[in-house]
Amino acid sequence: MLAFTxxxxxQAIAVMIAVGIIAFAMFRFAGDPVNQMVxxxxxxxxxxxxRESLGLNDPVLVQxxxxxxxxxxxxxxxxxxxxxxxxDLLKERMPATLELATCATILAxxxxxxxxxxxxxxxxxxxxxxxxxxSLIGISLPTFLIGILLIYLFSVTLGWLPSFxxxxxxxxxxxxxGLLTLSGLxxxxxxxxxxxxxxxxxxMRLVRAEMLEVLRTDxxxxxxxxxxxxxxxxxxxxxxxxxVPVITVTGLQFGSVIAFAIITxxxxxxxxxxxxxxxxxxxxxxxxxxxxxxxxxxxxxxxNLVVDILYTIVDPRLRATISRPA
Amino acid sequence: xxxxxxLLAAACASMVAFAVSPASSQVLRxxxxxxxxxxxxxxxxxxxxxxHHAHVYEGLIGRDKDLKIVPALAESxxxxxxxxxxxxxxxxxxxxxxxxxxxxxxLFSADRVRANGSNFLSNVPADAKFVKVDDYxxxxxxxxxxxxxxxxxxxxxxxxxxxxxxHDSVAPTPASATTPSYAALHENxxxxxxxxxxxxxxxxxxxxxxxxxxxxxxxxKEIDFTPIxxxxxxxxxxxxxxVDVVEPVPIQDIQRVNSSGLATVQNGxxxxxxxxGMDQSRDELLYSNVKGKNPFKDVRVREAFYKAxxxxxxxxxxxxxxxxxxxxxxxxxxxxxxxDFTRPKVDIDGAKKLLAAAGYPDGFEVTxxxxxxxxxxxxxxxxxxxxxxxxxxxxxDLLAQPKAxxxxxxxxxxGYKTSFFLLGWTPAxxxxxNVLHDILGCRDDPKDATRGEANxxxxxxxxxxxxxDKLLVETDTxxxxxxxxxxxxxxxxxxxxxxxxxQALSWGVSKKVKLTQRADNQVLLYWATKQEE
Numbered sequence: 001m002l003a004f005t006x007x008x009x010x011q012a013i014a015v016m017i018a019v020g021i022i023a024f025a026m027f028r029f030a031g032d033p034v035n036q037m038v039x040x041x042x043x044x045x046x047x048x049x050x051r052e053s054l055g056l057n058d059p060v061l062v063q064x065x066x067x068x069x070x071x072x073x074x075x076x077x078x079x080x081x082x083x084x085x086x087x088d089l090l091k092e093r094m095p096a097t098l099e100l101a102t103c104a105t106i107l108a109x110x111x112x113x114x115x116x117x118x119x120x121x122x123x124x125x126x127x128x129x130x131x132x133x134x135s136l137i138g139i140s141l142p143t144f145l146i147g148i149l150l151i152y153l154f155s156v157t158l159g160w161l162p163s164f165x166x167x168x169x170x171x172x173x174x175x176x177x178g179l180l181t182l183s184g185l186x187x188x189x190x191x192x193x194x195x196x197x198x199x200x201x202x203x204m205r206l207v208r209a210e211m212l213e214v215l216r217t218d219x220x221x222x223x224x225x226x227x228x229x230x231x232x233x234x235x236x237x238x239x240x241x242x243x244v245p246v247i248t249v250t251g252l253q254f255g256s257v258i259a260f261a262i263i264t265x266x267x268x269x270x271x272x273x274x275x276x277x278x279x280x281x282x283x284x285x286x287x288x289x290x291x292x293x294x295x296x297x298x299x300x301x302x303x304n305l306v307v308d309i310l311y312t313i314v315d316p317r318l319r320a321t322i323s324r325p326a
Numbered sequence: 327x328x329x330x331x332x333l334l335a336a337a338c339a340s341m342v343a344f345a346v347s348p349a350s351s352q353v354l355r356x357x358x359x360x361x362x363x364x365x366x367x368x369x370x371x372x373x374x375x376x377x378h379h380a381h382v383y384e385g386l387i388g389r390d391k392d393l394k395i396v397p398a399l400a401e402s403x404x405x406x407x408x409x410x411x412x413x414x415x416x417x418x419x420x421x422x423x424x425x426x427x428x429x430x431x432x433l434f435s436a437d438r439v440r441a442n443g444s445n446f447l448s449n450v451p452a453d454a455k456f457v458k459v460d461d462y463x464x465x466x467x468x469x470x471x472x473x474x475x476x477x478x479x480x481x482x483x484x485x486x487x488x489x490x491x492x493h494d495s496v497a498p499t500p501a502s503a504t505t506p507s508y509a510a511l512h513e514n515x516x517x518x519x520x521x522x523x524x525x526x527x528x529x530x531x532x533x534x535x536x537x538x539x540x541x542x543x544x545x546x547k548e549i550d551f552t553p554i555x556x557x558x559x560x561x562x563x564x565x566x567x568x569v570d571v572v573e574p575v576p577i578q579d580i581q582r583v584n585s586s587g588l589a590t591v592q593n594g595x596x597x598x599x600x601x602x603g604m605d606q607s608r609d610e611l612l613y614s615n616v617k618g619k620n621p622f623k624d625v626r627v628r629e630a631f632y633k634a635x636x637x638x639x640x641x642x643x644x645x646x647x648x649x650x651x652x653x654x655x656x657x658x659x660x661x662x663x664x665x666d667f668t669r670p671k672v673d674i675d676g677a678k679k680l681l682a683a684a685g686y687p688d689g690f691e692v693t694x695x696x697x698x699x700x701x702x703x704x705x706x707x708x709x710x711x712x713x714x715x716x717x718x719x720x721x722x723d724l725l726a727q728p729k730a731x732x733x734x735x736x737x738x739x740x741g742y743k744t745s746f747f748l749l750g751w752t753p754a755x756x757x758x759x760n761v762l763h764d765i766l767g768c769r770d771d772p773k774d775a776t777r778g779e780a781n782x783x784x785x786x787x788x789x790x791x792x793x794x795d796k797l798l799v800e801t802d803t804x805x806x807x808x809x810x811x812x813x814x815x816x817x818x819x820x821x822x823x824x825x826x827x828x829q830a831l832s833w834g835v836s837k838k839v840k841l842t843q844r845a846d847n848q849v850l851l852y853w854a855t856k857q858e859e
Contacts, residue, residue, distance in 0.1 A: 034739070041448065041754055042371070045776075083363075083366075148562075155566040269553070
């Protein structure tokens, strides 16, 4: 078990290093950061001076080593656009993205499991067929389109929900939350739906498929023969076995939810890390881009590691396979 | 009294209590496509940022609603002789923290704006020496006459010397600082608003400053600014009543906003001129199929290109009527004699004949460099140009890219790597000299390193440069305008550039708000009034 964890941890570090190298190589082609910091009539001499002060004229290897060493110490430098430390900017924006991602995932899981179980148990009902059809919409419509449609329906036409921003937030320590105010909760609804819709349809179909398969297995048949109530069978046994792959998928998807949050945050002007990243790309703000990419890859790698470990803990059959040397 | 009567009395009393309305708490909510990044007024020379800072800081002079220069922190000024200007400062002005405004602050600001890290170096000439005569009089000594000395001083904001020294902000934030600058997150100006809170890129709250030296024309207590980058969301926010003023409203949404009944779009010509330029300096074009020679060096080819482009068609089809075709490389409002110029007419057959006479009867191929997120409908304009040039046999390969990549390629630091390009320009000084020097001037002038830096095509005419230098020091306005007219005539005879149009401003304003629109696209809310809620 320990050997397994160590092996995976080393793989994770290798992934991070690879991401760092690729990201650094990409930045050479991102455009000219100096141009985004000055006006068009700034003289070439001034621009050259700024390039020099940013260290952009040093040889590639020197720049890379400097970037790498700083990243290891979590020193991500100063943003070109804001002239503020990147670590502070990310810290300020992280609660917004994490809250949004968590709400979207909870919404997706809640509705996904409910609808999935219903479609599995009442396979031939009209409602189940309707859910199937609607789930196609969730998968095929792009996120920004869903977001804009919701805005036009609920903000412009009905005026029920705010079309942008996070509403009033309450600061607890360094974390700012929108869950404690009414305007914060109202502002959370549409972005969560937009972000979670794709996840929800995925989970719904997964739960339905898994449930149908589990219900066909022998042990369920024996349980029914033994006289257990339908509720005990469906929710006590079948559902529990269904949820293991669902949780695995959801966990892995959490990383991509944070990545898709970029589009949702842009549509709803949600002040999170995704929006910060998009604008950093447009303005060639390399310190922010570098820090964001490293951080997101860290999140992906950590989640993968945790899910793998959890999976072996939850499913005893896998523990034996892993402990035995290959 | 009975219980019922008591209740009734209580109800009436409470209604009266609520009926006494609190003091007018006019809050104006403003959303812009761009963000407000730093509060330091010397770090980013960009229209939206300068406009934000105009609410909290002020310069020695200001510009009124028609862009005419008016006194601000300097009450009056005079030229004792062409090399010696004297400014009389306004008395009784206080910074937001209570410090008095004096000549020391002007001298400090003059040094700071020309220090390393400032983006406003060209606002104040490098050779101008500021001398304190007394607490409210400052002399400026020049080494050569400069009739347009103060033309950019409305964007050069005066900072408080004492406050800057106390907070270690004497240097404008250099990009390589390892500690964040205090001035980037805090302000201390003399303007009509203070900044109560500022989260860069998220939200900024301005509060009216009761101690302002002028009587406010606005009736606002607070301005809430949020950037909204997504076009659709910004328009939705205006239509749902969540914001009162937005800038810009994309052209395709103007109709919807105007018919919504809640807001209208204010359009007017902007000062920015959009134009096409051609590489006239290289012996062989970088991105063309013509080898061994440069077609753009032949004036007939340039004239043919000019005459092939139909700006009225661009106006009606691409800009939906929201552009003003140009005859000059400068907005007509900024040049007194602009009405003496008319744009030559479109002439497809004539253009084809010119090309044939120049030796290209079947046209040729060339790449057009274009930004796609900088100017209004820039990529669409370029696509229209491709179609128009196809009519005379020129096959244009369009390369439209985001501004970060576009400017990295075509500007001087990128090596002017372009053969044919689209660009927009607003003269920062609101004066023709800027246009004649920066975009029509010859590059590689041994005596003037900054001449022609934005002349991406390398057009060069020594007579024009000689005129430009003469008019820089000419103090008689009528003579100066004549010289400017001559210079433009030279550039038109050479078919140096192809000016297209002035784009239109597009501000979405709620019906509850009255706002003055200025042609330089600065959204100045200290001229805004909002209806009582």
